[in-house]
Amino acid sequence: ADADPRRARRALVVSAAALVAGLVDLVTGLRFVPGLVATTPLAAYGLVRAPRLGRRGRAVAVVALGGAVGVWITQFLGGAGPQWGGRYLLTSGACGLALAAASSVAGGSGARRVFVALAVMGLAVTAVGVVWTVERTRATAAAMARLADRPEEVLVFEDGFLAREGGPLVLDEHWLAVPDTLTPDAPALADLLTTLGVERVGLVERERGQEPALVAGHRPVGVDRIEWVSGLALRVSTYELAP
Structure with missing residues (x-):
């Protein structure tokens, strides 16, 4: 005792x-x-x-x-x-x-x-x-595979760490990460996409119920949702080069 x-x-x-x-x-x-x-x-x-x-x-x-x-x-x-x-x-x-x-x-x-x-x-x-x-590993692999099958020429990630979740899959894809000091509507991003000759781009964000972002020099043409893990989802907004 x-x-x-x-x-x-x-x-x-x-x-x-x-x-x-x-x-x-x-x-x-x-x-x-x-x-x-x-x-x-x-x-x-x-x-x-x-x-x-x-x-x-x-x-x-x-x-x-x-x-x-x-x-x-x-x-x-x-x-x-x-x-x-x-x-x-x-x-x-x-x-x-x-x-x-x-x-x-x-x-x-x-x-x-x-x-x-x-x-x-x-x-x-x-x-x-x-x-x-x-x-989480399996769900992330499935979500990244769906992103890799997207029709856009380039995917732009608002969060570079999210793009890194793709692992070796990233090596074969045209994926870009927006730096913390840059927003999707910044002219610098539009200039880069123009230099690369990109006419159709997808913006990948975590789904938070936020308003669709603007991509400089491009017009929105569609939005898709990709389930991720533990109730989280990714939102892919598609943009085309504005005439």
Whole structure:
């Protein structure tokens, strides 16, 4: 039995919260699961149990929490979450896992049961992430194949990272990416298309319900929607060279 019932209750509360977070991620469907607690609930459990492990346990917890706070304060918030993830929290997570393992050894049967339950939940969330990655890869390949079959002479992507999703397929296609400093209606894009002798062009955007963009020197002639992944879709607006 735990010598300090209050610490045991705190550990159980954190464990329950971690389990709920993991279950919510599982029932909402396949997707990228963010968050240290949701993906590695054992780490949170270990940090809560650290005081029971004495001076060394508290020292490890200080390192883990200090590193996490430093990351949260200084990290750059941007896109590409699945690609970048919480790599700078790996040290904090590893410390939490070590504390959880030590606590399960030093604690009673109750601590070991909690350890096993949270380990299973963490593995389940990881499995969801792996399956989601497979689904996303296949869906992206299908969407890019449909783009490659488009009749336009050139496809212009508003997001260069989106075009890069095509992988080696891009090497055989006439695809352009609009720089962040340039908009589709910029004369520079029209000049480039004219230089290339392009009369029919497709503008690829993420579907957000926005108004169709304008392409300088061209008139719109049609819009198509291509399903992508996890409810996301791509919109391809077709333009022809204006007379």
